[in-house]
Amino acid sequence: MEPFQDVDYSVEGTTAVITIDRPDSHNAFRGRTVDELIASFRRAWGDPTVRAVILTGAGKKAFCPGGDVKQRAETGDYGPTDSGLFEIGRLHRIIRDIPKPVIAAVNGVAVGGGHVLHVLCDLSIAAASARFGQAGPKVGSFDAGFGTAYLARVVGEKRARQMWFLCHLYDAETAERWGLVNAVVPDEDLMATARQWAEEIGQKSPTALRFLKQSFNADTDHQAGLSSLSMSALDLFGSSDEGKEGARAFSEKRAPDFSQFV
Numbered sequence: 001m002e003p004f005q006d007v008d009y010s011v012e013g014t015t016a017v018i019t020i021d022r023p024d025s026h027n028a029f030r031g032r033t034v035d036e037l038i039a040s041f042r043r044a045w046g047d048p049t050v051r052a053v054i055l056t057g058a059g060k061k062a063f064c065p066g067g068d069v070k071q072r073a074e075t076g077d078y079g080p081t082d083s084g085l086f087e088i089g090r091l092h093r094i095i096r097d098i099p100k101p102v103i104a105a106v107n108g109v110a111v112g113g114g115h116v117l118h119v120l121c122d123l124s125i126a127a128a129s130a131r132f133g134q135a136g137p138k139v140g141s142f143d144a145g146f147g148t149a150y151l152a153r154v155v156g157e158k159r160a161r162q163m164w165f166l167c168h169l170y171d172a173e174t175a176e177r178w179g180l181v182n183a184v185v186p187d188e189d190l191m192a193t194a195r196q197w198a199e200e201i202g203q204k205s206p207t208a209l210r211f212l213k214q215s216f217n218a219d220t221d222h223q224a225g226l227s228s229l230s231m232s233a234l235d236l237f238g239s240s241d242e243g244k245e246g247a248r249a250f251s252e253k254r255a256p257d258f259s260q261f262v
């Protein structure tokens, strides 16, 4: 997998910074991106000098707009990976399981599976221009399990269902009001604020932080089972005519036609 193609990994002081960097697709993830993200989190986990992790996207426009829909429209999958598997579930698990706080620095649009990534981070800081939403029902996909149940824990059932059923994008101010992010800062202050929070965390007791994170997680860990089930369902859905229509419509830049499906 080395050298990384889709992800940049760096350590600054006690903070690991993991940056999704796929400019041609607004930082959408393919299978390789997911492999590299998992490898980055494993590195941060194993490095005793790292006390906190920042997850962000390259550029000013996008944090991550989810799975690479154009790749899916073209090949029916998310492209080659090390194991032959698309390991998005493992990525979700490692963001939760790494015993160090993970801060999402949401620098732009966070949609679909990209939105789920920031929701799973321990803390989220948004640039003022960031936008948030789910998009699966528009593109023949869904990211249930943590993407629904944990989102509902964060923003409440009504708002979570609104996000999934309407597929609108919400601005950073709304995200803060809903409790979807911890803070909104001017775009140009985003990374400095995230680094400052990470450094502050880095001065706290790592053992206390580890037990606290695991304790927060324990209350929602059963949702991993829902995620596994929904990923199996999504494998089937993705290969259906209905799933394919969503991905094709996105890559052909037209509205999807789901009228024939019940």
Ligand SMILES: CC(C)(COP(=O)(O)OP(=O)(O)OC[C@H]1O[C@@H](n2cnc3c(N)ncnc32)[C@H](O)[C@@H]1OP(=O)(O)O)[C@@H](O)C(=O)NCCC(=O)NCCSC(=O)CCC(=O)c1ccccc1C(=O)O
Pocket: 024, 025, 026, 028, 061, 065, 066, 067, 068, 069, 070, 071, 086, 088, 089, 109, 111, 112, 113, 114, 135, 136, 138, 139, 141, 142, 143, 231, 234, 235, 238
């Ligand atoms: C993100 C947008 C709102 C940005 O809009 P805008 O600023 O107007 O820019 P655009 O011109 O639309 O986009 C710029 C450029 O980027 C390309 N792009 C954007 N998003 C994607 C994407 N997701 N995949 C591929 N490429 C993308 C876009 O085509 C443009 O390229 P050009 O070559 O210049 O045309 C807007 O772009 C938008 O709404 N994007 C789609 C967002 C979306 O639908 N996301 C959901 C994807 S599905 C998903 O994430 C499922 C999760 C998942 O993968 C998964 C999770 C868990 C288990 C299983 C799965 C699974 O198997 O699917």
